[in-house]
Amino acid sequence: MSDSLRKLRHVSVVAVEDGGSREAFLADAQRFRRELLAHCYRMTGSLHDAEDLVQETYLRAWKSYDGFEGKSSVRTWLYRIATNTCLTSLEGRKRRPLPTGLGAPASDPTGEIAQNHEITWLEPLPDAPREDPSDPSVIAESRESVRLAFVAALQHLPPRQRAVLVLREVLQWKAAEVAEAVGASTAAVNSLLQRARAQLDEVQPSRDDRALAPESPETAELLAQYITAFENYDLDKLTALFTADAVWEMPPFDGWYHGPADIVTLSRTHCPAEKSGDMRFLTTTANGQPVAALYMLNPQTGRHEAFQLHVLDVRDTGIAHVVAFMETALFAKFDLPDVLN
Incomplete structure (x- = not known):
């Protein structure tokens, strides 16, 4: 405590x-x-x-x-x-990044992978139970304002700019209210907001496709196919589920991977699974996005143990981004078991 x-x-x-x-x-x-x-x-x-x-x-x-x-x-x-x-x-x-935020180019999926525990990484946020949408807390916690891509982009801003942008853009406070909250003039708040917006535009990629809600039938279908492909170790099937510009990253490993072919090559090269049945999943949601919680078979115990939390960005064109969090302590935060029998 x-x-x-x-x-x-x-x-x-x-x-x-x-x-x-x-x-x-x-x-x-x-x-x-x-x-x-x-x-x-x-x-x-x-x-x-x-x-x-x-x-x-x-x-x-x-x-x-x-x-x-x-x-x-x-x-x-x-x-x-x-x-x-x-x-x-x-x-x-220091800010909490994802691997894509470190400024390095996409990694070679056949190369060495390395964990970097010196970096304090961004973490996912478990979704709250469904509530009355008229409640102000639901409005304040709109999905777009907690999506991983947005929170990761916020980390590029100095804390004061971050506060101003969140209060103005997410909570819809007036400039004068923000000025009082952060101890600045209204002119200073407007200047901080302008700089924050410009920097976000630089780090946030614009997309033409639409993000799907985690409870939508389209998301449910894609998530089911994603899980089935992994559980059956059908990586060719997995390739077809990603968008052409899909990104995969898995902190605390500091590399990131671009495109379906490289993502699947990474899985073939470095994933401990070798055959159908080695992986099992449970589903939940985080950051207003679907989550596939991966349990990997431990040959010594014969049980599937907590391995990764896959937070998916699902679009109407396919799966656009997966952040596979390797910190198994997060499973408890999502009320997920450590082991599947």
Whole structure:
């Protein structure tokens, strides 16, 4: 348990004992937890850090509750605290990239592959259970604003630009509200936003095809074919599922691969699987995208063990991008088992 969580639980007990408005505040503020998590995730690119920062946000809010004058909503006030908590946390930290964000060209799929644990990599965000779309937290956590490509692009921005762009473009705050939140003039906010937009345009590839929702029938069909191809070790079938410009990357390996042929060659060359039955999958969603959780057969135990989380960017033209996260500790964050019997 983090120190912030221990402190928050302590102050929650104190609030209940006081029986005053703080208790009501804490009860009311909890309904914003999920959208604040998404906000802190956009800022940091880390699920783990976002969870800690949300706890710190509530702790700071509780401590400063006497200074809350009600000039804004509790939600807006919490976002201000969360934003500044994130900015403080990000001071002196390096951005969290994906391999494609390191600036290197596409890798040779037959060459050596190497893990780079010196880089703090971008992490996926498990999707929340389906909620009422009229809820403001659902609006704030729109799929486009947490898609891996967008969050990865945000990591190219300095933290202050990142905050301004998220508050203005995702949360649709007015410039004056953003200025108050980040302690800058309105003119400075507009300048930061202009620079942030220009830099995002440089790092985000434009696409002509349409991203498909994870619950759409088209996505379900493509995901089923993707899983079947891997489980049957039918890599020729897999080739046909990717778009012509598809990208594959798998942090903490620092290479990335471009095009269906290279992606399949990578699998033939470096994947531990050798035959049908060596791989099994469970499905879930993350970042508003479908996820195929891969379990690899361990010949020594005869069981399939957690191996990779494949977060897919599914388009109406095929599978355009796969980020295969190798960090098996993420399986628990998705309520996935470590082993399939």
